[in-house]
Amino acid sequence: MKAWRYHLAEEELQKKALKALRLLLIETSSLPGLKGWELKKNLGKDYLEAIKVASLEADKLGMKITIVPDDEAPKDFEKARFVLMTKEPLSEADYGRWLRIEEIASLAMILVEISLRGGSVPLEVIIRILTEKLPRWRVNQIISKLERLGYIKEENGIVFEDWRSKVEIDETGFIKDIILYRQDK
Amino acid sequence: MNNKEEEFKKIIELPEALKKLGGDPFAVNVEELLQKINANKLKDRVKSLKYESQALNSVSIVVEKQEEWVLDALKGLKIDPQLIKEKVKQMPFKDLGLILAKHTTPTLGIKRISRERIKMAVEYLGLVEPWGKKASLGSVTRHENEYTQNIVFDKRFEEEAMEFYEKSLKEELQKSKTVPYKGFIDKFDEKLKVAFYIAYLSTVGLLSVIRNPLTGETLITSPRGGEFESVAIPFG
Numbered sequence: 555m556k557a558w559r560y561h562l563a564e565e566e567l568q569k570k571a572l573k574a575l576r577l578l579l580i581e582t583s584s585l586p587g588l589k590g591w592e593l594k595k596n597l598g599k600d601y602l603e604a605i606k607v608a609s610l611e612a613d614k615l616g617m618k619i620t621i622v623p624d625d626e627a628p629k630d631f632e633k634a635r636f637v638l639m640t641k642e643p644l645s646e647a648d649y650g651r652w653l654r655i656e657e658i659a660s661l662a663m664i665l666v667e668i669s670l671r672g673g674s675v676p677l678e679v680i681i682r683i684l685t686e687k688l689p690r691w692r693v694n695q696i697i698s699k700l701e702r703l704g705y706i707k708e709e710n711g712i713v714f715e716d717w718r719s720k721v722e723i724d725e726t727g728f729i730k731d732i733i734l735y736r737q738d739k
Numbered sequence: 740m741n742n743k744e745e746e747f748k749k750i751i752e753l754p755e756a757l758k759k760l761g762g763d764p765f766a767v768n769v770e771e772l773l774q775k776i777n778a779n780k781l782k783d784r785v786k787s788l789k790y791e792s793q794a795l796n797s798v799s800i801v802v803e804k805q806e807e808w809v810l811d812a813l814k815g816l817k818i819d820p821q822l823i824k825e826k827v828k829q830m831p832f833k834d835l836g837l838i839l840a841k842h843t844t845p846t847l848g849i850k851r852i853s854r855e856r857i858k859m860a861v862e863y864l865g866l867v868e869p870w871g872k873k874a875s876l877g878s879v880t881r882h883e884n885e886y887t888q889n890i891v892f893d894k895r896f897e898e899e900a901m902e903f904y905e906k907s908l909k910e911e912l913q914k915s916k917t918v919p920y921k922g923f924i925d926k927f928d929e930k931l932k933v934a935f936y937i938a939y940l941s942t943v944g945l946l947s948v949i950r951n952p953l954t955g956e957t958l959i960t961s962p963r964g965g966e967f968e969s970v971a972i973p974f975g
Contacts, residue, residue, distance in 0.1 A: 638846065
């Protein structure tokens with residue numbers, strides 16, 4: 555009887571895990587993934603258990619589930635964002651489908667600037683740097699897009715990395731490759 | 740001392756030279772050095788072994804220095820940040836993009852269209868003409884601003900555009916599948932006028948203007964529809 559109940563619970567958890575994957579994959583807002591409370595609402599109290607099983611299923615498909623803590627309540631899982639990510643970095647053929655080339659390059663320039671300035675940079679500096687390469691109207695478009703997608707955030711004229719840059723980009727590896735870059739390669 | 744011995748000597752003295760000159764250890768091609776060491780065999784086997792081991796030791800010191808250099812740069816950014824900023828400024832967009840993409844694992848998500856939006860789209864599609872079948876735009880008779888003053892004269896704009904297509908563009912598109920937009924426009928003195936012609940010709944479905952997402956280059960192609968529909972191009 556006990557074993558049968560255990561089996562049923564396991565089966566239930568597996569179903570919930572697959573449901574969690576579906577929920578995480580389909581975007582319901584402008585941002586990917588779901589907040590912990592949304593998962594709890596859909597999966598029940600044991601949503602964290604279901605996420606653990608879902609992570610194993612995602613791994614088989616070359617994906618992983620990442621938990622992005624909320625800035626104001628870093629220990630609260632219900633306020634954290636749960637996102638589904640690829641395990642491998644983007645290939646050259648894929649990145650055209652991610653952002654446009656000038657948007658990726660702008661993001662790269664912004665991240666280098668933020669990194670070299672210890673985590674934040676005045677917006678006017680970002681605009682000055684980008685307008686050396688792109689027209690002002692395009693720079694404004696790119697900054698808004700990167701902000702909307704969660705790559706950067708601006709508070710009182712200061713630009714910071716947002717959750718998406720922190721989660722998606724290996725900053726150390728990126729800066730290292732920038733330092734080692736040689737044009738004649 | 741023969742040439743081979745001199746080569747060995749140079750390799751052996753490399754770490755000292757790097758230390759004295761304070762150069763970038765990445766200026767040394769380690770792979771090349773190892774090939775040289777393997778190729779330079781002396782007749783005297785004992786001497787050869789001695790030089791080889793000393794040279795290999797020097798190479799390992801250079802590799803160690805390379806690692807230290809990167810760690811220093813990463814930990815404390817001891818290299819001049821201005822130098823990195825200048826480097827980034829001079830880097831081609833494609834290289835910058837490739838480096839960032841190499842270190843990016845993107846979040847995944849499938850966009851879903853709500854039923855309400857689908858209903859709106861169906862209603863809208865019922866109203867628009869099929870692609871490439873746009874009705875005649877009609878002639879422009881008023882000189883609205885300085886641009887149109889230079890473009891529209893006494894002849895109908897559509898006729899001029901069609902004539903331009905037949906004479907200057909049709910054959911070129913038949914020869915090569917794509918024509919670089921900028922290069923093509925630059926061939927003409929009246930660039931703005933030609934840009935207007937191309938814009939008009941794309942609305943009537945005689946050609947498409949697309950952008951290559953990897954290079955950012957804008958291209959004129961034979962007419963395409965669907966996801967390959969023409970893009971808007973800023974002029975100037």
